[in-house]
Amino acid sequence: YVFTGWTPTVADKVTRDVTYVAQWKDDKNNNGTPDDQEGHFTVTYTDGVDGAEIFHDQVHQNILVNMPTPAFVGTAPSRKDYVFTGWTPTVADKVTRDVTYVAQWKRIQRTVTFKDGDKTHAKVKVETGKAINTDALTNESMPKDPTKDGYTFKEWNTKENGKGETFTGESVVNGDMTVYAIYTKDSAPTPTPAPTPTPTPTPAPTPTPTPAPKPAPTPTPTPTPAPKPAPTPAPTPTPAPKPAPTPAPTPTPAPKPQPEKHIGMIPKTGESASFEGLLAAIGFSIAGLAILRKKKMMEENK
Numbered sequence: 001y002v003f004t005g006w007t008p009t010v011a012d013k014v015t016r017d018v019t020y021v022a023q024w025k026d027d028k029n030n031n032g033t034p035d036d037q038e039g040h041f042t043v044t045y046t047d048g049v050d051g052a053e054i055f056h057d058q059v060h061q062n063i064l065v066n067m068p069t070p071a072f073v074g075t076a077p078s079r080k081d082y083v084f085t086g087w088t089p090t091v092a093d094k095v096t097r098d099v100t101y102v103a104q105w106k107r108i109q110r111t112v113t114f115k116d117g118d119k120t121h122a123k124v125k126v127e128t129g130k131a132i133n134t135d136a137l138t139n140e141s142m143p144k145d146p147t148k149d150g151y152t153f154k155e156w157n158t159k160e161n162g163k164g165e166t167f168t169g170e171s172v173v174n175g176d177m178t179v180y181a182i183y184t185k186d187s188a189p190t191p192t193p194a195p196t197p198t199p200t201p202t203p204a205p206t207p208t209p210t211p212a213p214k215p216a217p218t219p220t221p222t223p224t225p226a227p228k229p230a231p232t233p234a235p236t237p238t239p240a241p242k243p244a245p246t247p248a249p250t251p252t253p254a255p256k257p258q259p260e261k262h263i264g265m266i267p268k269t270g271e272s273a274s275f276e277g278l279l280a281a282i283g284f285s286i287a288g289l290a291i292l293r294k295k296k297m298m299e300e301n302k
Contacts, residue, residue: 002027002034029064038064041095045072045087047079048102054079063095077103081128081174109137110173114156116146116181126173133169142169151183 006020025034040062047054055077060070069092077084087101107127114121122143127135132142145153158164162182165171 001025002032004034029066035064040064042098043070043095044100046100046102047077048104049079054103065096066094069093069095069099072101079105081108082106083108107135111176112167112173113176113178114143114181115160115178116148121146121181128174129172131170131172146181148181148183150186152186154182154184156180157182 001024004023004025007023008018008020010020011018027033028035029038041064043060043063045058047057055074058073063070071091072087082105085104085106088104089099089101091101092099107130109125110128112124112126112132114124124132124143125137125140126132127137130136132140147153154162156167156179158167158177158179160180162180167179
């Protein structure tokens with residue numbers, strides 16, 4: 001309390017019996033100022049969640065300056081899938097103004113374990129109620145697809161035998177969980193038959209031109225020396241026949257004139273004999289040449 005005076009007010013002079021009673025006022029903050037003469041403040045606690053009410057707002061009114069800040073009534077706030085991390089702003093020790101304290105929440109992180117057979121392929125953190133691709137943990141993401149010889153990766157599945165639900169980066173996670181790599185066996189490739197090669201047409205052989213046979217060289221005939229002509233015997237001159245004595249012409253009476261007849265010329269007997277002799281000489285010459293040539297050839301063949 002704080003003493004605020006006397007009642008009745010003390011008089012300057014005594015005029016009667018009188019009792020003065022001390023007057024007191026609350027001074028809860030013990031600052032020497034009556035509480036009713038000081039400011040009063042309000043302190044509020046709220047969950048800070050839009051669209052949902054985690055707890056009712058707690059409002060503390062008429063708090064004097066410098067009074068201790070009233071605490072949140074009850075146990076610490078709680079929220080599904082979240083952890084309460086405190087108030088903002090930080091609660092002050094004393095009240096100096098109107099103030100609202102807002103609860104701070106952090107999503108509980110879950111772990112998704114990715115199994116590839118007996119091996120752990122990866123572990124990824126994700127906020128509860130969120131998906132790996134959409135939560136606030138930007139440093140966490142879906143792992144790369146695993147590989148297996150002779151198989152093709154199909155999906156991640158909530159069941160090891162692949163009969164559960166497919167798990168993707170959009171799947172909502174509400175708790176720790178394990179997913180399994182599912183594969184499909186590669187089918188043996190159907191051998192592609194070797195294409196039947198199209199036979200390359202064998203080009204018709206270019207006929208080798210048959211060289212025209214060289215004509216057998218015509219043997220240069222050994223010049224046969226012309227046989228020396230046998231001496232042509234001088235033809236025996238045919239003695240000209242002695243002309244018969246021309247008888248004295250008998251005077252003939254003058255003939256009657258006859259019509260003129262054209263009579264061809266008859267060679268004279270002397271001229272015919274000369275021509276026949278020349279032919280005989282030529283024949284002898286040719287015969288002699290033939291005999292000489294044959295004799296020469298016989299000598300060469302020996």
